[in-house]
Amino acid sequence: MTHPRVAVVGTGVVGAMTAWRLARRGAEVVALDTYSPGHDRGASAGESRIFRTIYKEGPDYVPLLRRSGELWRELESTTATSLLTMCGGLTIGSPDHPDVRAVRACAEEHGLDHEVLDTAEARSRFPQHRVDDDEVIVLDPAAGVLRPEPAVQAALRAAEEAGASVLPYHPVDGVAETSSGWRITSGGKHFDVDHVVFAPGPWALRLEPLRTLPVEIRLITACWFAVHDPAAHRPDRLPIAVRRHREAGFSCFPVLDGVAIKIVPHHLGWPVLDDPDGLPRSADPEFARAASAAAARLLPGTTPHPVRIATFAEGFTPDEHALLGPLPGHRNATVMTGFSGHGFKLAPVFGEIGADLALRGSTGHDITRLAPGRRLP
Ligand SMILES: Cc1cc2nc3c(=O)[nH]c(=O)nc-3n(C[C@H](O)[C@H](O)[C@H](O)COP(=O)(O)OP(=O)(O)OC[C@H]3O[C@@H](n4cnc5c(N)ncnc54)[C@H](O)[C@@H]3O)c2cc1C
Structure with missing residues (x-):
């Protein structure tokens, strides 16, 4: 054959x-x-x-996510490598935020395990995040961080x-x-x-x-902020998070390098790039200042300025x-x-x-x- x-x-x-x-x-x-x-x-x-199973982008992704989860484990065992740490995932915001509603709707439609934490419980379980009076956390236990x-x-x-x-x-x-x-x-x-x-x-x-x-090419920038207490921000204590706040929005990743958490700001825009080879490799100071303001407002354990910034190119469809x-x-x-x-x-x-x-x-x-x-x- x-x-x-x-x-x-x-x-x-x-x-x-x-x-x-x-x-x-x-x-x-x-x-x-x-x-x-x-x-x-x-x-x-x-x-x-981020790996998540409760998917705000559409419940029809859930079967694909389940299969992907199995294949991540197969790749880990085939290569004796640790790639996915199931630390759980948080969606944080007002109960009326479209993403919070979408996550809850997806969990309900597929009968997926999740918890909705009211403001008091959210603050006591995840003090690494500043949670405003009107906000909740939806916890997805089948989420984690990939390398x-x-x-x-x-x-x-x-x-x-x-x-x-x-x-x-x-x-x-x-x-x-x-x-x-x-x-x-x-x-x-x-x-x-x-x-x-x-x-x-x-x-x-x-x-x-x-x-x-x-396909449109966009620039996505990630910022790392050192934390005062790295142990409290490692994956065993800090899940990945999608933060939706009226002043800022970002995804947030636990400490993996012993020093800093990472955020990928969404609210500052992902500008269009003409050419991926023209990816700017240096930080825009305005962007760094705005990302720092978001971290200072919503992540109380971080130091004021990023210790690392990195830029990436990604293709987007309409x-x-x-x-x-x-x-x-x-x-x-x-x-x-x-x-x-x-x-x-x-x-x-x-x-x-x-x-x-x-x-x-x-x-x-x-x-x-x-x-x-x-x-x-
Ligand atoms: C900052 C950032 C954060 C993200 N966060 C998440 C997240 O938390 N969770 C999630 O699920 N997704 C996330 N994504 C999206 C995810 O990372 C991407 O969708 C995914 O990595 C796309 O992979 P790719 O293989 O299509 O592209 P790439 O990784 O860009 O790979 C394309 C490859 O093709 C090669 N190539 C191109 N043209 C040629 C050529 N002519 N000849 C030979 N080689 C060529 C390039 O060198 C490159 O290696 C994020 C993306 C970014 C940028």
């Missing part, structure tokens, strides 16, 4: 997971990336990522162990459809394959067949749901991009879906919402 040959273009978390799932199923995989595994120029780096750089590396290691050829520092500079599949070119080398999976993250529009996809499916207008090609700031936790199941599409042309997972050719606002 011949093994289908599949090229994966881009090995951020999504391409890495796809390469792993494909290789495990016997495909002959070549996975190429411009940079090194776990690099910090795209969307899959920055120390931590992005080791995750990408683990998936690629598992892919290689299953027979994939993983090629960092191989920017793909040519993709052409052939009579039987695709010819992928990198620096004068050619790879002839039966199917190609495009997983280029925010670089999607640089590849000719993807040039017209509705409805903020990914583009995942057969590439419109082409044969033997799958596209996976535009994860819109929430793709990391789902990357293992997206990898499984990418492998289904490359090997069988269809998947048992419901990905209607993610169809690349769907009508978008």
